[in-house]
Amino acid sequence: xxxxxxxxxxxxxxxxxxxxxxxxxxxxxxxxxxxxxxxxxxxxxxxxxxxxxxxxxxxxxxxxxxxxxxxxxxxxxxxxxxxxxxxxxxxxxxxxxxxxxxxxxxxxxxxxxxxxxxxxxxxxxxxxxxxxxxxxxxxxxxxxxxxxxxxxxxxxxxxxxxxxxxxxxxxxxxxxxxxxxxxxxxxxxxxxxxxxxxxxxxxxxxxxxxxxxxxxxxxxxxxxxxxxxxxxxxxxxxxxxxxxxxxxxxxxxxxxxxxxxxxxxxxxxxxxxxxxxxxxxxxxxxxxxxxxxxxxxxxxxxxxxxxxxxxxxxxxxxxxxxxxxxxxxxxxxxxxxxxxxxxxxxxxxxxxxxxxxxxxxxxxxxxxxxxxxxxxxxxxxxxxxxxxxxxxxxxxxxx
Numbered sequence: 439x440x441x442x443x444x445x446x447x448x449x450x451x452x453x454x455x456x457x458x459x460x461x462x463x464x465x466x467x468x469x470x471x472x473x474x475x476x477x478x479x480x481x482x483x484x485x486x487x488x489x490x491x492x493x494x495x496x497x498x499x500x501x502x503x504x505x506x507x508x509x510x511x512x513x514x515x516x517x518x519x520x521x522x523x524x525x526x527x528x529x530x531x532x533x534x535x536x537x538x539x540x541x542x543x544x545x546x547x548x549x550x551x552x553x554x555x556x557x558x559x560x561x562x563x564x565x566x567x568x569x570x571x572x573x574x575x576x577x578x579x580x581x582x583x584x585x586x587x588x589x590x591x592x593x594x595x596x597x598x599x600x601x602x603x604x605x606x607x608x609x610x611x612x613x614x615x616x617x618x619x620x621x622x623x624x625x626x627x628x629x630x631x632x633x634x635x636x637x638x639x640x641x642x643x644x645x646x647x648x649x650x651x652x653x654x655x656x657x658x659x660x661x662x663x664x665x666x667x668x669x670x671x672x673x674x675x676x677x678x679x680x681x682x683x684x685x686x687x688x689x690x691x692x693x694x695x696x697x698x699x700x701x702x703x704x705x706x707x708x709x710x711x712x713x714x715x716x717x718x719x720x721x722x723x724x725x726x727x728x729x730x731x732x733x734x735x736x737x738x739x740x741x742x743x744x745x746x747x748x749x750x751x752x753x754x755x756x757x758x759x760x761x762x763x764x765x766x767x768x769x770x771x772x773x774x775x776x777x778x779x780x781x782x783x784x785x786x787x788x789x790x791x792x793x794x795x796x797x798x799x800x801x802x803x804x805x806x807x808x809x810x811x812x813x814x815x816x817x818x819x820x821x822x823x824x825x826x827x828x829x830x831x832x833x834x835x836x837x
Contacts, residue, residue, distance in 0.1 A: 461572040461676070461771060464495040464565075466591075467521055473590045482588040485561065486554035494519045497571055497768075498535070499776055502796070507538040513804050514772070516566040520548050536566040561585060568764075570771065572676070574669035575764030578757050594672065599638055605675045606634045612741040617652040637668055652740075653750045663753035670733045670756065673763050677726060680767070683774035684723065688716060690777070690787055698790040705791060711798045718805035719770060726766045729759055773801050 466484055470492050473479040485491045498517040505511060515538070521531040534544045542559060549555065564583050568575060573592040580587060594602065607630050618629040636646055642661050650656075655663050691712055696705070736752035739745040780797065781787055789797075 461570040461768065462497045464571045464576070467492045467494060469591055476590065478588040479590050482586050484587055484591050485558045487549040487551055487558055489520055489548060489550050490518070490558055492521065494521065495565065495571065497569070499772065507535065509539060512537070513800055514569070516562065518562065536562045569768030570764060572672070572764055572767075574672055574760050577665075578760045594638065602638060602672070602675050603634060605678065606638065606671050607631070609671060609674070610634065616741065616744070617648045637664065637671070653746055653753070655750060659754060663750070666753045666756040669760055670730070673767060674730060676767060676771070677730070680771055680774060683778065684719060684770055687774055687777045688719065690781060691716065694787040694789060694794070696791050696794060697788050701791060704795055708791065708795050708798060711795070711802055715798055715801045715805065718802060719773070722766050722770050722805060726763060729763050732759070769805050772804065
């Protein structure tokens with residue numbers, strides 16, 4: 439399959455390096471370019487096949503015209519694109535979806551080698567189990583399956599790193615006084631900048647010794663603790679920007695206008711499922727916020743109560759929370775990103791009934807329905823209304 443035409447989900451293959459989200463794209467071609475010659479990269483590659491190790495992996499929302507290649511209906515699949523030329527993605531490449539009919543035969547042709555094929559297949563299947571490809575969820579998931587992979591594959595992109603800098607500085611400013619001391623005028627800001635840079639770079643060296651002493655961690659526990667902390671900071675940052683997007687989705691659900699032929703039975707179904715989507719989004723938001731509150735409470739014990747052991751214990755136990763937090767974040771993030779793709783800002787909220795039904799049904803299936811979230815009937819004020827606009831305010835209260 440040739441991927442020269444632009445992919446509507448990601449504008450174009452050549453644009454991935456500039457626009458890719460770390461939660462939806464794993465650009466192995468870029469990792470190869472940045473880490474060529476690095477001993478860790480050379481000894482612990484992501485895939486064993488060289489061709490695969492320069493691939494671009496995408497969490498792709500399947501369109502209606504792509505469903506036929508699967509035996510069972512799916513919402514999201516893992517797309518593997520092997521560029522014709524790693525240094526110029528604009529030339530396109532060959533691609534396949536993990537799980538499509540005959541995908542292992544296609545993979546064999548693309549790999550170009552039978553060496554350790556079972557390992558690469560198992561790795562792709564593990565990737566396909568995940569709702570997103572964010573570096574922290576990915577690292578924990580693969581670690582549990584005993585895949586030995588270099589740390590450079592789990593780095594935050596430079597663009598995201600720059601965006602995180604200011605957010606993380608505000609989060610950890612109180613810790614600087616504990617670990618590094620206030621000192622003379624101007625020193626605290628310098629220490630915050632230093633600590634933020636070290637945390638986000640992934641380096642664990644002597645410069646973090648004051649922090650290690652504060653947390654009372656040694657060796658591997660300290661390295662894992664730093665990774666866990668960085669993971670929660672990452673999720674807090676991602677979700678901090680996601681809430682406004684979700685409020686926008688809920689608000690626009692109340693404003694969307696149905697065009698074309700009307701089937702009133704389907705219209706009633708759309709109103710009902712719209713209410714269920716609303717409740718499911720709120721349920722996922724509350725659960726995410728509850729998980730983040732566990733982190734906030736532990737960090738508060740450290741910075742406000744001067745109890746480093748509480749935060750230390752949290753860091754040692756926190757990898758379990760990454761899976762749940764990553765999955766829930768992936769669910770709502772996909773809804774926000776697809777909605778904005780379908781309804782760009784500044785354009786009318788117009789859609790035919792059957793397409794709206796398919797979108798809402800897809801959202802509902804993706805979110806699931808928590809046992810403790812009983813769907814409420816969707817308030818309506820006319821044939822076109824799906825949700826009460828006050829629903830968007832509920833997102834704000836939930837977070």
